[in-house]
Amino acid sequence: MRRRQLPSAVVSGALSIALAAAGSSAFASKVSRLTPPSELFASGSAKPLIARFLPGQRFDLQATIQPDAGQTIDSFYFSVDDDTTNPAQYRPSAGVTYPLADRMSMVSESASPATCVDGGSGKTTGKSGCKLAAGLPGNTVVVSQRAYSTFTPGVHTLKITATQSDGTKVTATGNFEVFDLKTNGNAGAAKNIIIFLGDGMGATQRTAARIMARGYAQGKAKSLLAMDSFPYSSMVMTSSLNSIVTDSAPGMQNYVTGNKAANNQEGVFPDDTLDAFDNPRVEYLSEYLHNLQGKSLGVVTTADVFDATPASMAIHTSARGNGTGIVDQFLDDRSQTGLAVLMGGGRKWFLPNQSDSISPQAANGSQRRTANDYVLPDDVVAGWNVARGKLDPSRDLIGDFQAAGFAYAPNNAGLTDAFSHGVPNKLLGLFAYSNMNVAFDKIAARRGNSAVVDAFGFPDQPMLDEMTDAALKVLSKNRNGFVAMIEGASIDKQAHLMDTDRWMLEALEFDRAIAVGKAFAEAHGDTLIIVTADHECSGAAIIGAATASATDLQAHQNAGPSIVGTYDAAKFPKYTIAADGYPVSTLIDGKMLIGYGANADRYETWLPSTFPTKDTQQPFPPAQSPADPNVRNKDIGYFISGQVAGDQAVHTATDVPLTAFGPGADAFNGVIDNTDVFFKLAAAATTH
Numbered sequence: 075m076r077r078r079q080l081p082s083a084v085v086s087g088a089l090s091i092a093l094a095a096a097g098s099s100a101f102a103s104k105v106s107r108l109t110p111p112s113e114l115f116a117s118g119s120a121k122p123l124i125a126r127f128l129p130g131q132r133f134d135l136q137a138t139i140q141p142d143a144g145q146t147i148d149s150f151y152f153s154v155d156d157d158t159t160n161p162a163q164y165r166p167s168a169g170v171t172y173p174l175a176d177r178m179s180m181v182s183e184s185a186s187p188a189t190c191v192d193g194g195s196g197k198t199t200g201k202s203g204c205k206l207a208a209g210l211p212g213n214t215v216v217v218s219q220r221a222y223s224t225f226t227p228g229v230h231t232l233k234i235t236a237t238q239s240d241g242t243k244v245t246a247t248g249n250f251e252v253f254d255l256k257t258n259g260n261a262g263a264a265k266n267i268i269i270f271l272g273d274g275m276g277a278t279q280r281t282a283a284r285i286m287a288r289g290y291a292q293g294k295a296k297s298l299l300a301m302d303s304f305p306y307s308s309m310v311m312t313s314s315l316n317s318i319v320t321d322s323a324p325g326m327q328n329y330v331t332g333n334k335a336a337n338n339q340e341g342v343f344p345d346d347t348l349d350a351f352d353n354p355r356v357e358y359l360s361e362y363l364h365n366l367q368g369k370s371l372g373v374v375t376t377a378d379v380f381d382a383t384p385a386s387m388a389i390h391t392s393a394r395g396n397g398t399g400i401v402d403q404f405l406d407d408r409s410q411t412g413l414a415v416l417m418g419g420g421r422k423w424f425l426p427n428q429s430d431s432i433s434p435q436a437a438n439g440s441q442r443r444t445a446n447d448y449v450l451p452d453d454v455v456a457g458w459n460v461a462r463g464k465l466d467p468s469r470d471l472i473g474d475f476q477a478a479g480f481a482y483a484p485n486n487a488g489l490t491d492a493f494s495h496g497v498p499n500k501l502l503g504l505f506a507y508s509n510m511n512v513a514f515d516k517i518a519a520r521r522g523n524s525a526v527v528d529a530f531g532f533p534d535q536p537m538l539d540e541m542t543d544a545a546l547k548v549l550s551k552n553r554n555g556f557v558a559m560i561e562g563a564s565i566d567k568q569a570h571l572m573d574t575d576r577w578m579l580e581a582l583e584f585d586r587a588i589a590v591g592k593a594f595a596e597a598h599g600d601t602l603i604i605v606t607a608d609h610e611c612s613g614a615a616i617i618g619a620a621t622a623s624a625t626d627l628q629a630h631q632n633a634g635p636s637i638v639g640t641y642d643a644a645k646f647p648k649y650t651i652a653a654d655g656y657p658v659s660t661l662i663d664g665k666m667l668i669g670y671g672a673n674a675d676r677y678e679t680w681l682p683s684t685f686p687t688k689d690t691q692q693p694f695p696p697a698q699s700p701a702d703p704n705v706r707n708k709d710i711g712y713f714i715s716g717q718v719a720g721d722q723a724v725h726t727a728t729d730v731p732l733t734a735f736g737p738g739a740d741a742f743n744g745v746i747d748n749t750d751v752f753f754k755l756a757a758a759a760t761t762h
């Protein structure tokens with residue numbers, strides 16, 4: 075073995091300790107990150123297995139290597155199991171099959187595209203100028219093998235081997251698993267998959283919607299919600315890669331990649347570079363099934379379409395806030411995902427911004443910026459066969475969608491018009507600048523009080539059940555089937571704001587969309603539907619019902635706990651449901667009351683707020699909106715002290731319910747991880 079040279083010039087404290095602990099033959103060079111993530115690499119334990127993939131599902135291999143001071147990394151290769159006994163392959167669909175040995179030499183011969191080197195060390199890569207995160211030694215490299223996949227089931231060992239300039243080898247080992255789908259009992263039975271994602275919809279939000287919409291008599295629900303009527307159910311563990319409490323990005327993407335993402339990240343694993351679009355990727359369910367079977371993708375939300383949940387069906391980025399790049403990627407990589415329907419709010423990302431500035435506000439509402447757009451490095455473009463991207467704030471993205479064959483609906487009337495000459499092949503609907511107005515305010519407008527939707531500037535927005543019906547009509551034109559994600563987004567957003575009346579109606583709107591989906595599945599027996607949430611939000615609990623009448627509630631707005639009827643005093647709140655499916659009023663005698671266990675400070679009146687609380691995503695938020703729950707009702711409400719900082723309630727780590735209907739639904743039972751859902755969906759949709 076070549077004798078290595080000890081670092082002389084720069085030895086940090088941590089480096090000294092590592093050297094001392096490892097003994098005289100030790101060297102300080104190390105692999106500080108190995109992707110995909112594994113416990114074998116992190117702790118030396120072979121279990122639990124962290125990264126799991128479908129046969130042929132693509133993912134990036136990546137390592138961060140810190141050579142000794144004064145040394146550089148000259149070459150590297152990744153190997154899976156034994157190099158010679160497991161010739162892992164690129165997917166056949168790419169038209170190329172390389173034995174791993176060939177790929178090793180290929181990588182070491184063309185080091186630059188796959189290597190991110192700190193600019194200070196003399197090497198640079200990629201058009202975007204790959205920069206490392208702060209705190210790493212200047213000669214650190216991040217090396218990648220893009221779009222790897224294998225069809226061999228079982229647990230595999232991943233090894234990175236690198237050679238530094240003095241000839242010393244640096245290695246690290248991890249593991250991952252490839253699922254064996256051969257034993258799958260539902261193989262190929264689900265041509266269509268519909269995921270109804272109630273953002274923030276825990277058991278409380280579901281129960282409250284049932285009590286409000288269906289009513290109880292002598293302890294029994296008079297009838298069930300559509301989401302309650304599905305025959306199979308699970309409890310889902312919702313944690314992300316880096317926390318027990320997830321945000322909506324991993325909360326969604328874990329369902330459709332089979333792998334844990336870190337908070338704020340979508341379709342990628344964490345890395346050590348600053349570029350938010352160069353992270354190691356993992357293939358989505360939509361991409362896998364589009365490549366394998368030609369399925370279409372539909373994404374429907376009441377949020378802004380750039381938001382974490384819709385983006386986590388198709389977009390690869392480590393920064394969920396990069397709206398311009400996210401909406402561009404929806405269109406530019408549609409050949410990978412089969413995107414055929416995109417509906418929700420978010421027009422602000424699609425309108426051209428001629429100045430690349432939003433301060434002062436772009437007059438047309440555009441928030442397109444170069445700062446949150448992307449240009450991909452060469453190795454991502456080549457490995458994944460995706461568009462490079464462009465920094466183009468002045469892009470007319472609606473026009474580009476239309477040029478790509480999408481019918482465009484700017485409002486509910488436009489949604490009807492899009493079907494006037496038959497069902498369109500592709501559909502884009504953008505019904506607001508950012509998040510759409512909530513059901514509470516859309517229904518008020520349809521009943522004649524349009525003050526809120528008028529103040530937002532979008533008086534004619536569709537309800538989610540209408541959007542769902544349109545989406546399913548378009549998607550079902552593809553005889554190869556589809557994957558659809560339909561999101562009730564503001565169950566979460568209004569729970570954050572502790573606006574009880576608004577999130578309850580969001581849950582009702584969501585259930586009406588689920589009823590549309592269920593009717594579709596009953597007519598199309600090859601459709602699998604799941605209804606679940608990415609996480610619970612706000613620690614909501616149904617604590618009882620008001621002991622006061624609606625009139626008394628209005629007269630004594632700071633009554634606080636004195637009017638909370640608990641146990642027997644709660645009785646059974648009785649809402650009158652109008653023909654449109656929503657309560658005539660949420661302000662009834664003995665109304666249902668909610669407490670929050672993950673709350674910031676607020677002033678509680680137990681009354682519906684006239685205007686929704688301020689949505690900071692809106693380019694033109696109405697002046698009538700209270701700024702936040704800390705000041706909302708400050709003069710008339712009862713002060714409730716919170717347990718969390720800030721002015722909003724937060725997500726919780728509590729398991730969420732999942733209900734399932736259709737072929738493959740019987741696989742959803744017991745307590746499961748959110749990543750398990752991916753493999754159950756894929757098992758129902760594929761044959762191997």
Ligand SMILES: [Zn+2]
Nearest residue numbers: 274566567611
């Ligand atoms: Zn949330």
